[in-house]
Amino acid sequence: VTLAPERGVLAGPVFLSGPMGAGKSTVGAALARALGVPFVDLDAEIERAAASTIARVFEERGEAAFRAMERQAALALDPSPKVVALGGGTIVDAVVRRALLDRGIVITLSAPVSVLARRIAGTRDRPLLASRDPEEVLTSLIAARAAAYAECHAALDASGPLEVTVARAEAVVRDPPIVVALGERTYRVEVGAGVASRAAERSGASRLAILVTDTNVAERWAAPVRAQLEAAGARTATVVLPAGESRKTIGSVEEIWDVAIDAGADRGTVLVAVGGGVVGDLAGFAAATLLRGVPWVAVPTTLLAMVDASVGGKTGFDRPQGKNLVGAFHQPRAVLCDVDCLATLDPAERTSGLAEVAKAAWLEGEGAVAALERGAAALAGGEPIATTAAIRRAVALKAEIVAGDEREESGRRALLNLGHTFGHAIEARSGWQVRHGEAVARGMVAAMRISVALGHAKEEHAARLEALLAALGLPRDVGPYLDGDALAYLGADKKRSGADVRFVLPAAPGATEIRAIPLGELRALAPRITSPG
Numbered sequence: 001v002t003l004a005p006e007r008g009v010l011a012g013p014v015f016l017s018g019p020m021g022a023g024k025s026t027v028g029a030a031l032a033r034a035l036g037v038p039f040v041d042l043d044a045e046i047e048r049a050a051a052s053t054i055a056r057v058f059e060e061r062g063e064a065a066f067r068a069m070e071r072q073a074a075l076a077l078d079p080s081p082k083v084v085a086l087g088g089g090t091i092v093d094a095v096v097r098r099a100l101l102d103r104g105i106v107i108t109l110s111a112p113v114s115v116l117a118r119r120i121a122g123t124r125d126r127p128l129l130a131s132r133d134p135e136e137v138l139t140s141l142i143a144a145r146a147a148a149y150a151e152c153h154a155a156l157d158a159s160g161p162l163e164v165t166v167a168r169a170e171a172v173v174r175d176p177p178i179v180v181a182l183g184e185r186t187y188r189v190e191v192g193a194g195v196a197s198r199a200a201e202r203s204g205a206s207r208l209a210i211l212v213t214d215t216n217v218a219e220r221w222a223a224p225v226r227a228q229l230e231a232a233g234a235r236t237a238t239v240v241l242p243a244g245e246s247r248k249t250i251g252s253v254e255e256i257w258d259v260a261i262d263a264g265a266d267r268g269t270v271l272v273a274v275g276g277g278v279v280g281d282l283a284g285f286a287a288a289t290l291l292r293g294v295p296w297v298a299v300p301t302t303l304l305a306m307v308d309a310s311v312g313g314k315t316g317f318d319r320p321q322g323k324n325l326v327g328a329f330h331q332p333r334a335v336l337c338d339v340d341c342l343a344t345l346d347p348a349e350r351t352s353g354l355a356e357v358a359k360a361a362w363l364e365g366e367g368a369v370a371a372l373e374r375g376a377a378a379l380a381g382g383e384p385i386a387t388t389a390a391i392r393r394a395v396a397l398k399a400e401i402v403a404g405d406e407r408e409e410s411g412r413r414a415l416l417n418l419g420h421t422f423g424h425a426i427e428a429r430s431g432w433q434v435r436h437g438e439a440v441a442r443g444m445v446a447a448m449r450i451s452v453a454l455g456h457a458k459e460e461h462a463a464r465l466e467a468l469l470a471a472l473g474l475p476r477d478v479g480p481y482l483d484g485d486a487l488a489y490l491g492a493d494k495k496r497s498g499a500d501v502r503f504v505l506p507a508a509p510g511a512t513e514i515r516a517i518p519l520g521e522l523r524a525l526a527p528r529i530t531s532p533g
């Protein structure tokens with residue numbers, strides 16, 4: 001978070017990107033004035049460092065040399081508050097792009113090609129344009145850079161009056177979203193009070209919106225979203241599912257498909273999930289499969305869904321053999337975590353969500369765990385500022401992991417399964433009576449004790465994790481939950497590969513790793529974890 005929200009003061013840099021002619025320098029200088037921070041033009045920095053003009057660098061040393069200088073200049077920018085106008089191609093370099101997204105707020109400015117061409121007509125010093133048709137060059141540059149330009153905190157149309165663009169940029173800077181950077185499928189997670197009121201805007205111009213919700217949230221939280229969509233001109237149909245994990249089935253998915261098809265859905269139809277993780281997983285899967293894929297927007301209403309389930313694009317449903325055994329990856333178009341929704345949530349459900357917050361902190365490292373230890377009492381009491389900050393931190397970690405390993409291929413995303421191998425077994429064994437977060441908390445305790453038994457973690461790590469879970473009001477008793485029947489579910493875990501389970505093994509904060517453990521060995525270790533000491 002690069003902002004101190006209580007004061008609205010910028011605490012880090014804002015980077016303006018976009019094609020030539022979009023107005024990076026003009027908007028940048030005006031935005032810097034509005035925010036009361038310095039303005040930096042990256043091209044000018046490069047020219048100063050090279051003691052030459054960019055045109056001359058291109059001519060004498062070639063584009064590759066210029067790009068290397070540009071990369072160095074971008075990465076060398078200090079983290080103080082400022083507005084930086086980047087070059088049009090600066091963010092094409094993936095390392096630079098991800099670094100800037102991480103260090104500050106990236107805003108992409110755009111305008112129709114005809115407007116861009118008009119604005120740059122007559123300017124010299126544009127080496128990429130040298131003696132070619134500007135509209136043609138711009139069109140192909142923008143197409144080639146589309147995925148890079150899409151990875152930003154906000155994409156703003158800058159073809160209107162300067163003050164309008166500056167005001168829009170200021171609004172983004174004062175309330176920045178968290179970016180899940182996935183090229184042209186990039187989306188943003190907005191966290192705060194009242195953000196659900198942006199659902200219609202974030203749903204795009206869909207003519208038909210299918211709301212998916214459950215009996216506990218339909219009236220209080222889904223109805224206002226439906227009213228918004230209708231006020232924006234969309235037709236709507238609503239699916240109200242019975243609440244609860246036991247309905248996370250193919251039958252519920254069929255209901256969503258059928259309501260959408262009967263309402264005349266086409267590829268432009270948007271599904272809007274308003275509810276907890278169950279609603280989100282089902283609506284996301286229905287969106288992934290309906291007409292081979294339609295967009296969806298998540299409005300999570302439980303803490304668990306805000307910090308975890310609604311981000312990352314894993315969708316699906318349960319089978320009698322185990323949890324989440326059928327599903328698809330399908331990223332939402334936007335995620336709106338409206339903390340106001342938590343007001344009606346049962347305190348036990350809120351506490352359940354804190355399990356995923358604890359998990360994220362343990363994966364992130366010492367700083368996150370220490371912050372959580374300090375804030376545990378406020379969080380356990382549902383204090384809104386602490387809750388908002390905890391959601392942002394957990395989502396930011398998940399966003400970073402998902403952007404780097406969307407489909408759990410390199411292994412890093414698999415770390416997010418910490419506590420879930422035993423957690424899923426506990427949930428399935430209980431016939432979905434144990435809440436997901438409560439099962440995950442017990443699963444983390446179990447995983448840590450396995451890790452101690454294998455010599456990876458130390459007793460002190462186990463004690464610290466259990467104390468943290470206790471401070472958050474979460475359960476730690478694994479004994480009664482991991483009987484032989486629960487262990488039988490381990491064999492149906494998705495993280496199994498042949499006879500091995502890809503087990504997430506925690507140790508000190510930030511030192512979690514994945515290890516292949518034979519299923520038999522895991523089951524044999526169970527007595528050691530159910531009766532510790």
Ligand SMILES: NC(=O)c1ccc[n+]([C@@H]2O[C@H](COP(=O)([O-])OP(=O)(O)OC[C@H]3O[C@@H](n4cnc5c(N)ncnc54)[C@H](O)[C@@H]3O)[C@@H](O)[C@H]2O)c1
Nearest residue numbers: 216243276277278301302304305308309314341344345436
């Ligand atoms: N896709 C993912 O990456 C991912 C990650 C974590 C968990 N999950 C899934 O999420 C599910 C758990 O999510 P959950 O804990 O949100 O469960 P849930 O959707 O069952 O919600 C819990 C309960 O709270 C009620 N509720 C929801 N919002 C409310 C509100 N604002 N006020 C009052 N009541 C409200 C629901 O009706 C339900 O009874 C599990 O199925 C789990 O597998 C998915």
